[in-house]
Amino acid sequence: MARTTTIELHKEDMKFAAGHFTIFSATHRENLHGHNFAVFVSLTGEVLADGMLADYDIFKGAALKQCRAWNETFMLPGNSRHLHVEKDARGDVLARFNGEELRFLARDVTILPAENVSLEELARLFGEGLVGDGGSFRANRISHVVVKISSEPGQWCSWEWRDHG
Numbered sequence: 001m002a003r004t005t006t007i008e009l010h011k012e013d014m015k016f017a018a019g020h021f022t023i024f025s026a027t028h029r030e031n032l033h034g035h036n037f038a039v040f041v042s043l044t045g046e047v048l049a050d051g052m053l054a055d056y057d058i059f060k061g062a063a064l065k066q067c068r069a070w071n072e073t074f075m076l077p078g079n080s081r082h083l084h085v086e087k088d089a090r091g092d093v094l095a096r097f098n099g100e101e102l103r104f105l106a107r108d109v110t111i112l113p114a115e116n117v118s119l120e121e122l123a124r125l126f127g128e129g130l131v132g133d134g135g136s137f138r139a140n141r142i143s144h145v146v147v148k149i150s151s152e153p154g155q156w157c158s159w160e161w162r163d164h165g
């Protein structure tokens with residue numbers, strides 16, 4: 001019977017500071033604001049004869065890379081049914097919401113393939129970016145990954161991947 005374990009990664013530098021606003025309806029959104037988002041990743045899989053699941057530095061590095069990619073940016077939902085985003089030739093962004101126009105310089109904004117910049121969507125995108133097609137996790141006999149994102153202490157949302165292979 002294979003022995004399994006779960007490695008939990010929630011290092012101090014697994015975080016990103018970003019701006020956003022949550023959209024609640026076609027006419028109601030929050031004002032622009034930001035958070036110091038924290039990231040938690042857990043890896044569950046089989047421990048081999050060498051007493052290891054896998055070198056978790058591989059996955060910690062990938063998580064830190066994603067944190068850096070989302071650090072110090074303003075996040076907009078690119079797939080929102082209520083907010084419409086367009087880029088000009090310079091890559092600067094005009095976002096339209098309920099008759100309002102919000103403008104951003106290309107350097108300041110990240111347009112996410114998300115319906116909303118919510119904890120749910122951030123956890124999903126972070127997890128999908130980390131796991132990809134699951135190949136490196138399967139190769140390391142990792143069968144279950146949980147990614148959690150918090151907007152502040154005590155407020156988390158999770159996303160999971162399981163290897164059904």
Ligand SMILES: Nc1nc2c(c(=O)[nH]1)N=C([C@H](O)[C@H](O)COP(=O)(O)OP(=O)(O)OP(=O)(O)O)CN2
Pocket residue numbers: 021022030033117118119120151152155
């Ligand atoms: N299901 C979700 N609901 C809400 C989300 C979300 O991501 N998913 N996000 C928000 C707000 O964006 C977020 O809560 C705003 O943070 P803050 O201004 O800090 O207000 P909080 O309520 O989180 O903090 P308190 O200190 O508890 O007031 C709302 N809903």
